[in-house]
Amino acid sequence: MLEHIKKISSLEYRIETDAAIGMNVPVRVFANDDLLKKMINDRTIEQAVNVAMLPGVQKNVVVLPDGHQGYGFPVGGVAAMDYYEGIISPGSVGYDINCGVRLVRTNLTEAQVRPRLEALVAELFATIPAGMSKKEGCIDLSSSELDEVLVRGVPWLADHNYATKDDIRMCEEGGHMEGADPHAVSDVARRRAMPQLGSIGSGNHFLEIQKVDKIYDLEAAKLMGLEEGLVTILIHCGSRGFGHQICKDYLVVCEHSHQKYGIELPDRQLACVPNLSEEGESYKKAMRAAMNYSWCNRQAITHWTRRSFELVFGKSESDLDMKLVYDIAHNSAKVETHRIEGRERKVTVHRKGATRAFPAGSAEIPEKYRRIGQPTFIPGSMGSASWVLLGMSSSLELTFGSTVHGAGRLMSRTAAHKAYNYKQVVEDLQQKGIHLRSTTRYDVVEEAPQVYKDVDIVAEISHRLGIATKVARLVPIGVMKG
Numbered sequence: 001m002l003e004h005i006k007k008i009s010s011l012e013y014r015i016e017t018d019a020a021i022g023m024n025v026p027v028r029v030f031a032n033d034d035l036l037k038k039m040i041n042d043r044t045i046e047q048a049v050n051v052a053m054l055p056g057v058q059k060n061v062v063v064l065p066d067g068h069q070g071y072g073f074p075v076g077g078v079a080a081m082d083y084y085e086g087i088i089s090p091g092s093v094g095y096d097i098n099c100g101v102r103l104v105r106t107n108l109t110e111a112q113v114r115p116r117l118e119a120l121v122a123e124l125f126a127t128i129p130a131g132m133s134k135k136e137g138c139i140d141l142s143s144s145e146l147d148e149v150l151v152r153g154v155p156w157l158a159d160h161n162y163a164t165k166d167d168i169r170m171c172e173e174g175g176h177m178e179g180a181d182p183h184a185v186s187d188v189a190r191r192r193a194m195p196q197l198g199s200i201g202s203g204n205h206f207l208e209i210q211k212v213d214k215i216y217d218l219e220a221a222k223l224m225g226l227e228e229g230l231v232t233i234l235i236h237c238g239s240r241g242f243g244h245q246i247c248k249d250y251l252v253v254c255e256h257s258h259q260k261y262g263i264e265l266p267d268r269q270l271a272c273v274p275n276l277s278e279e280g281e282s283y284k285k286a287m288r289a290a291m292n293y294s295w296c297n298r299q300a301i302t303h304w305t306r307r308s309f310e311l312v313f314g315k316s317e318s319d320l321d322m323k324l325v326y327d328i329a330h331n332s333a334k335v336e337t338h339r340i341e342g343r344e345r346k347v348t349v350h351r352k353g354a355t356r357a358f359p360a361g362s363a364e365i366p367e368k369y370r371r372i373g374q375p376t377f378i379p380g381s382m383g384s385a386s387w388v389l390l391g392m393s394s395s396l397e398l399t400f401g402s403t404v405h406g407a408g409r410l411m412s413r414t415a416a417h418k419a420y421n422y423k424q425v426v427e428d429l430q431q432k433g434i435h436l437r438s439t440t441r442y443d444v445v446e447e448a449p450q451v452y453k454d455v456d457i458v459a460e461i462s463h464r465l466g467i468a469t470k471v472a473r474l475v476p477i478g479v480m481k482g
Contacts, residue, residue: 022053029063042069050266056086059340065461066408072269075353078402083346088280089272090250092350094331098294099238101377102327108231110211121478123308125437129199130482139197147182153292162303171327175295181285192241198300202482205237209478216470236379239294250283326375330355330405357391357403357468383449386474387459394466403468407455413446420448438481
């Protein structure tokens with residue numbers, strides 16, 4: 001594979017189409033030399049080449065700077081499939097459908113929060129359910145109410161006083177994907193969904209209290225309500241066991257169906273069916289239901305976060321000015337129109353570990369941000385920074401309007417446990433002034449900051465490429481882990 005990788009510039013590499021092995025389009029890798037070496041050491045590049053073999057894939061497969069090996073399709077990968085002739089692939093969306101990030105700003109400064117930080121983190125930890133399957137504290141849903149959540153998304157929560165109209169406006173897709181259908185979801189998935197709405201989960205999911213460390217784009221930051229020294233809250237989680245079960249269910253469907261449609265798979269983990277097939281339509285209906293569930297999940301967590309701040313600081317949500325900056329998904333498949341080979345084409349863009357980064361003027365952006373572009377976020381990992389970026393016009397040509405979703409793992413979870421221990425990680429965080437609460441010690445070790453790539457470098461590459469440019473750097477002061 002190494003001999004086929006051609007260096008285009010200091011931040012771009014290319015693997016040309018090789019019909020002899022079944023590639024339909026080239027692969028573009030956006031990374032520096034060091035990040036590329038790490039991608040080569042796992043199966044990132046090999047997986048991207050496999051995606052380039054799928055029916056209906058358009059223009060090129062993209063690997064972003066945070067790219068690393070995933071299930072079949074690389075995490076930090078983007079591929080657009082022709083809407084009419086292409087495929088839909090559950091593994092290319094991922095198990096945690098609409099895992100995503102939302103940022104809430106406050107008018108509090110670090111100096112105001114520090115004296116109450118320990119109490120605040122404790123209150124958040126006591127109020128917001130976390131971990132693999134914890135039910136206590138989640139929204140208690142009947143079967144019919146679950147259907148409403150799956151079909152209507154965040155607007156249903158607004159009707160039940162868990163969300164505001166501003167929350168809906170500042171959420172990607174308005175917190176609601178059309179075309180969701182609860183009947184496309186298995187009973188097993190429904191049982192997993194009902195007790196988990198409003199919970200963080202485990203693994204790399206978290207809630208962080210952060211401060212705005214540095215502003216890079218004054219105009220954009222002002223519009224988002226961000227100023228140096230102000231405290232923000234970053235929430236990173238997804239569709240919990242519900243989305244996982246949907247992916248699992250439809251991977252089985254695709255594995256049993258792809259041969260019926262004459263689809264040859266370079267990797268069984270890329271099991272897929274034609275986008276407009278009966279099986280493809282069913283998966284999309286279920287996937288959209290999981291996306292709506294996930295937006296509701298982050299919204300419910302936001303509601304309880306606001307209540308915790310109110311209790312600890314003795315002020316109302318409005319007095320604290322706790323506004324949602326934006327909420328964005330990073331595991332999805334969406335129907336979009338992109339210019340390919342000189343003409344507009346309708347495609348299904350698979351973004352796995354990648355977020356939209358649409359430029360100014362895009363109709364998909366909330367009206368508030370349409371003049372400047374879409375906010376995007378790169379979450380860090382406990383001890384590292386997070387970033388606020390702004391979608392740019394270059395993203396449409398380079399990455400189908402996409403950018404990175406995180407730093408990207410350097411080390412497997414097993415390797416993390418061999419290299420680090422709980423006491424070591426916690427002491428390191430304490431030295432940085434970061435207060436941590438976690439459900440288990442296990443997750444803390446496998447999510448140690450050192451197991452991820454340098455998030456500042458990843459943000460800088462996105463900025464230099466012009467796919468999403470730097471607005472603000474955020475650093476953690478308090479962390480809640482599942």
